[in-house]
Amino acid sequence: MSSEDYERTRTRVLVSILIVFLLAAPIWWRTTEVYRAPLPVEDIRAWKEDKAFHRTLTLNVDVAFYDHIGDGSIPTAGKLVEISEKLENDLNELYGTTEKGRAVRRGEVEESVPSEVFADVKLGFRISGELDLSCTDVAAKGDSWSSSLNGHYKVHVACTRPEAGKQTDIYVSSKRAVFVEIPGQCTDDVRVSHTLLSVIGGLFADEQTNYLKMTEQKGEAANTDWESMRTMKYASKYQVTFSLLNADPSKVLVNWDIQEAVKAYILPFFSQLSELSEFAIDSQVQNYAALPIQSQLMEKDGRTVHVLRPEALPHFINSAEWNLASVVSSAPPLNFVLYIPPQSQSPLFVVTFKNDVLETNAFLIPRWGGVVISNAEEIGVRHFSLDDLHPIMEVYVAQLRDLLGVKHIRIRNVETLLPNAQVTYETAPDAGITLWELDQLVRRRTVQNIVDAVTTLNSLATLITNLESMVVLDDIQSQVLYALDALRQARLALEANDFSLASQYAREAFVSSEAAFFDPTMVSMLYFPDEHKYAVYMPLFVPISVPVLIAVIREINGWKNRKKRIKQKEE
Structure with missing residues (x-):
């Protein structure tokens, strides 16, 4: 070559x-x-811009006057219009939905939400008045006297004959209705307006305060108050476990009719919350469940008893020995324990810091569940029947209310504004929650889910923008797009005052945003x-x-x- x-x-x-x-x-x-499906980052950022989610949740209140004594003591049609218009203006000014931009609550001035906060939610009111000359008995508090929709409420006003020492009677029913009996004629529009402003404004004052906390602190996670610390973080599904823990089965054998008790006392409560979350329920019985903390001795009624003090209660749960997670589930758990102490530590009571024995002999563990202690009086077999479990289930329902964020309805500062008024609150029915409480919970969770979904999507956009090696699959893109669409639909539903539909879309937006952010495929390439x-x-x-x-x-x-x-x- x-x-x-x-x-x-x-x-x-x-x-x-x-x-x-x-x-x-x-x-x-x-x-x-690294495959990175394009995400609508600009659309996500738009939800964080100033006034991106500034909404007024308008509540419709129908005020009806009844000629209770039949002498024409109710306002005339013209006066009724004036009272309704003045009441609506005063309420909207009170809640900061007027141009003044501030909420005045009971002599306390609070500045409106700062402009740099993307979410600003206030309550607004639309008042309508009516006269009913045919009805003379306001005591018939039936279903026809209440509203069937979230955000629609009725205030029934009747003026009684003036009597010495007669006071204003206010009855807050469990079904979106308030009954007000004012002694004397209702032609005094100043007095009537003041009474109605105090009642209606006070009923929703706590809800408005919660919205201010949510938006100013940018989410529930930033709240540090006690109520937020003990309330469970919202989830679309919860795993509820009822556990019967018997410390010494060699002395006492215990069984319970838990299925019948759950069906009778717990399921009605969960059915009321079905539009917010799902609840999966299971139960278990565990023997030889030793007390993880040392009880102390105290004299009570001439005998020595064992007590658990408040500082020891957070250490009550011994997860190493008590396998309370009986079902494998990704849903947040809610545990409710019925503990039977051994004979060597009986009787066992829960006491306060002042050494007062709690009547329920139960305590709540924030964001975990609740515990009820029942002492076995005799050695042998003990069976908890449906009737025996009734007071225990009432305690569990009360603990569930605290854990799920159900707040008692009340008229704030009514003692100061209406010093001579007698207020009666109808207790929750068998379901364990009134419609007032359910409505406020639905609206509060709706706003919270929207705020959390927006925050999560923005965190996801920031994460993906800063980490170029992060995988973004088509499923994540679909979840983000679905969450944004659900947010838009929730905003439209709120504009239409359809709180049930808004709750559904807000829930879907929250679930989709969480699923996208915590998708396991996103971190696969971060290790390479x-x-x-x-x-x-x-x-x-x-x-x-x-x-x-x-x-x-x-x-x-x-x-x-x-x-x-x-x-x-x-x-």
């Missing part, structure tokens, strides 16, 4: 290697790149960043690339020399 053929062959081999490199480079780049790629590829490609690069340089120099020699020969 001549030198020219050798050089030609060497050039062809080198060119072939370069072609292989050039063709393989884009294939390698494509097969090793670019620095690690270089560490892997350099030992492989450097030994190959250096000889090839030297050969290319040598070939280029040889080609230049050959071209130079040919040029010299031609000259």
